[in-house]
Amino acid sequence: MEKVTLAHGSGGQATAELIDKVFKHHLNNEYFTADDASVLPNPQTTLAMSTDGFIVSPPFFNGGNIGKLSICGTVNDLACMGAKPLYMTCAFVIEEGFDMNKLEEIVASMEKCAKEVGVKIVAGDTKVAGKGQVDQVFITTTGVGAIKEGIKTSGAYAKAGDAIIVTGDIGRHGTCILLERDDYGIEANVSSDCAPLWNAVDALTEKVKDVHVIRDATRGGVGTVLYEIAREANVGIKLENKNIPVAKEVRGVTGMLGLDPLYLACEGRMVIVVPGDKADQTLAILHQCKHTEKAALIGYVTDEHPGHVTITTEIGSETLLPPPGNELLPRIC
Amino acid sequence: MEKVTLAHGSGGQATAELIDKVFKHHLNNEYFTADDASVLPNPQTTLAMSTDGFIVSPPFFNGGNIGKLSICGTVNDLACMGAKPLYMTCAFVIEEGFDMNKLEEIVASMEKCAKEVGVKIVAGDTKVAGKGQVDQVFITTTGVGAIKEGIKTSGAYAKAGDAIIVTGDIGRHGTCILLERDDYGIEANVSSDCAPLWNAVDALTEKVKDVHVIRDATRGGVGTVLYEIAREANVGIKLENKNIPVAKEVRGVTGMLGLDPLYLACEGRMVIVVPGDKADQTLAILHQCKHTEKAALIGYVTDEHPGHVTITTEIGSETLLPPPGNELLPRIC
Structure with a gap:
């Protein structure tokens, strides 16, 4: 060869x-x-x-x-x-x-x-x-x-009342690379979410001109991106745990290893922040696009706890998402 | 630390x-x-x-x-x-x-x-x-x-009668890296020619609009660039050996090792091809610019031996410059 x-x-x-x-x-x-x-x-x-x-x-x-x-x-x-x-x-x-x-x-x-x-x-x-x-x-x-004409996004543009959307289930890439390295001896079939998302963003920004933030959740995962937004815009972010999409097999692996999918890398997932009244339209558009069929509303921007991300658990209590530390795995991307 | x-x-x-x-x-x-x-x-x-x-x-x-x-x-x-x-x-x-x-x-x-x-x-x-x-x-x-408006350069634009200029003495970077690796046990003080040349090209193209070719002689050196031009434009290139600027210390090292400075990398030298009647003006401009003070006319483009580079030696005989082989040193840049 x-x-x-x-x-x-x-x-x-x-x-x-x-x-x-x-x-x-x-x-x-x-x-x-x-x-x-x-x-x-x-x-x-x-x-x-x-x-x-x-x-x-x-x-x-x-x-x-x-x-x-x-x-x-x-x-x-x-x-x-x-x-x-x-x-x-x-x-x-x-x-x-x-x-x-x-x-x-x-x-x-x-x-x-x-x-x-x-x-x-x-x-x-x-x-x-x-x-x-x-x-x-x-x-x-x-x-x-x-x-694109008329589009202006930045982490600093998130406002209280905005909806927070992720474009699909999270933590796949990080979990996939972790399994490929085989350091843990876990057998599971998790494929990376690695995907190019321009077509979905293009479709969205054709209709929704006032998208406030678009950020891809790579190294550091969705949790790191949310903390960045909370700090840049000086707002609070409130997540609904039950609405955060995580594939069953990813949940299985991360559960065994004690990892939070919110802090695992994605390579084809974005966090999109839009005005609250545009949430349904945004989801409807994303659901029609390749790679974002499973987009989900996971929370809202608030005035409470500026600079912090909180999660409402299944039993209704609100806890602080621990701020990002350093990445578990080097050479993930 | x-x-x-x-x-x-x-x-x-x-x-x-x-x-x-x-x-x-x-x-x-x-x-x-x-x-x-x-x-x-x-x-x-x-x-x-x-x-x-x-x-x-x-x-x-x-x-x-x-x-x-x-x-x-x-x-x-x-x-x-x-x-x-x-x-x-x-x-x-x-x-x-x-x-x-x-x-x-x-x-x-x-x-x-x-x-x-x-x-x-x-x-x-x-x-x-x-x-x-x-x-x-x-x-x-x-x-x-x-x-820049009006500037269009390509190896294919070299024409018979054009002058071939190098912007300074050649082979310094390759020789410098070779000495740094210390594989040969030669003591000599050769500094790299590494330099940014935009200001010189800018000054030149302000005055001389019909520059035909500009090419930097990095990996492969000036010899490789000249062969590329000869092939792309289907012309011959005739060099005058005595006019090719090589620093004394570079000549010393390459002489000991049996290397041709024409095939050693430069990182701050260009080959510039201009109409023959613009050669003096080109040299005058380059001599005023930083990093190209020692620019020299080293030969001409001809109709003879298309696709080949020849050198006229000090005793007046014309020989073929051996076509480029593969580079002596990996990781030179």
Whole structure:
């Protein structure tokens, strides 16, 4: 089986062949370049720009791989600003000896995911590090998006009375990676929620112009995002525990390990804050979109306990959600 | 001495502190964000976009460090398209235990270099990998630039009669890294040429609108760039050996090791191809600019030997420059 060699990262003939055979083959579009920089039409809007490095271990997991993840992560970061993802770049650092077929599978996943939301991968870079100098493969993606006219989101815009929606059941990605690492010897079938959410955000912001906050709950999970919003807007957040969607298998695993799904990473879930009277419309739109069919209203913004998140339990008592600590797992994304 | 820990990459409190203390402290500007994406004014021009991963080993070297290099690389890639670098992002992957002071020195170098050419670092990302899962620190930068009105460069635009200029003495970066690795036991003082060249390209393209090719001679060196141009434009390139600027200390080291400076990496040198009658004007402008004071005319584009590069030696004979092979050193940038 063909392997990636140091020569593939040399910038010479072998690099050119790798670009042709793997990258150009899968990512080809009118702007894709092997040159110094891609030349791109100006979208004539305010721009959004975001970057993310991906070092997830293992690079292949239930429901995706590092390639899919690297597109979703940056697409979703742009979508959080109400920006249509237009152009992306990807930079690979590959360990010498990495399997060429796996690399191709990663690149093919990237293209599939990019196509789903219509973003073009326009430029890339490939470096190869010696055995043991990098763990398998790292990918950094950067995206430029066109912010939709009239959309202005920020954690600071949350207001008392706003509804808090999550776009699907939470904690899947974190649980999935935890199981893949097999450190705990638990057998369960949990796939990552890893998904590109621009199409859902696009549909929502066509109809609901006054979305206050959109934030993707990656490292740190939904709980961290909610604390960020509570602090940035100086508001309280009140969750209804029974309404927080958690898949049965995720609940099983996290229960065994004593983890809170609110603090486990998602890679295809957003927290969306809208005026209370737009909650039903928002849910109705999201339920029609791919990846957000199970969006749920999980709570409200209040004036009480500013800077804090509280949960109402099934028996009606209100408790403080412990503020975010540090992440359980490194290399989750 | 403070070290980078896995918690600094968790996306939680420690990450926020690292961003505040190191990244925001040095990189602060009106667009810099710790949010999902930065919101940026539209430059109202055709855009250029480029990305580069940097894994240079060692990360600190004579004349620079991986931070400076990571800004120069992307700035120069944009400059090659005649694009003014506007916005950049940087994504770090840091090995657990990396020295925090070194990280700060790297980030300070990035800002210094970015300021020199007026580019804003607008967003970033920090991941931390466990000990032995990444070698010290890798940085990926991505840049968006505004292509200057009327400037259109490409390797394919080289024409017979054009002059070939290099912006300074060649092979310094490759030689410098080679010496830093100390594998050969040679003592010599060679500093990297690592430099951001946008200001020089800007000055040149203000006066000389019909620059045909601008290309930075990084991995693969000037020889590889010349072969690329010869092939893309289907022309011959004729070099005058005595006119190729090589520092005495670089010539000494490469002579001992049997290496050709034409095939050693530069990180602050460009190959610029202009119409023959613009050669003097081009040199006069470059000689006035920082980092290109020693620009030199090294040859001409011809109709002979299309796809090939020849050199006229000191005794007047013409020989073929051997086509590029693969790079001598991995992790040179």
